[in-house]
Amino acid sequence: MEIQAIIIDDEQHCIDTLTWQINKYTKEVRVVAAFSSPKEAIVYLESNAIDLVFLDIEMPEMNGFDFLAQVQNIQFEVIFATAYDEFAIKAFHASAIDYLLKPIHKDLLISSIAKVRKKKQPKILPEQMNILYGALNAKEPVKERIAVPTQEGLHFVRVNEILYCISNSNYTFIYLDGGKQLLVSKTLKEIEAMLPVQSFLRIHHSHLINFKKIEKYIRGDGGYVIMDDKKSLSVSRSRKEALLSKF
Structure with a gap:
């Protein structure tokens, strides 16, 4: 079964690299669109059904969390592409939301796609997002x-x-x-x-x-x-x- 995906990342070289990796290392995923603007992606999703979003977190126009908050009735799977440090990665584990740590390793990409393929319900739940928000914002040490x-x-x-x-x-x-x-x-x-x-x-x-x-x-x-x-x-x-x- 083909998985139709889009990529949202404000760095064009990240879009290009991830697209190349997907085409080279996966057979079932097809990147149908890519956006450096989350707002443009929201407009696209209003009239196009897709299965998977590769989503950057830190973007100047709108971060990944704000993007998800503005999407009505999420019916797609999300894989975050993130440069967050090890502390924050624990939060993704706690929420059961998948992530790829930049620079993305091909084996982890293949593993994430396999998880998406096996999921019966291709969407993230509000409870997962609440866990993620809480874990990311709680007790994070301020770096001196x-x-x-x-x-x-x-x-x-x-x-x-x-x-x-x-x-x-x-x-x-x-x-x-x-x-x-x-x-x-x-x-x-x-x-x-x-x-x-x-x-x-x-x-x-x-x-x-x-x-x-x-x-x-x-x-x-x-x-x-x-x-x-x-x-x-x-x-x-x-x-x-x-x-x-x-x-």
Whole structure:
């Protein structure tokens, strides 16, 4: 039996990679559509019946949980594609909602598809979502430091000293109070997953900021922010609303 699926992820390279993996390693799943905008996916689902959604969690326009809250009468299975850390993964186990941890391993993808195929009721239940919300929000420790790999080894960075992070292909520049900067061998997406959403926000494909360190926001198409060190960083149009909502 063919499983018709869609992918929702704000990162095009994640969509491309997952589509390639599905086509290569599974026979029964057919990706019929992919969306970088959850809002466009909601419109699509209003007139198209599908069996499975591969859903990213952290997206600027609308996160994965808000997306599910806006879908009327969910009749499809959901596999979260997430960069959450090990603590949060326990929450997915508790809720019995399946997930794939990025970067996605082909064996785990095959296993998740097998679970979907065996399920008699292809939908997630409100009780499962309630368990997941509660487990993710309860007792999660606030990180004071993160460990990031540099050329010299692991560098332990105080989270509250980070001003902003700028993508440099598969590397990231982390800018700190006092004019310090680090070149880290992690992508911006990976750094974003390590930092608390209470303080950090992606304002551009290449820019992740500590919004508690903003000095000024200048209006425009997307506008730009001026940080405490006087650095100007552009804000993409799609992420402007998410930034302004923080204030």
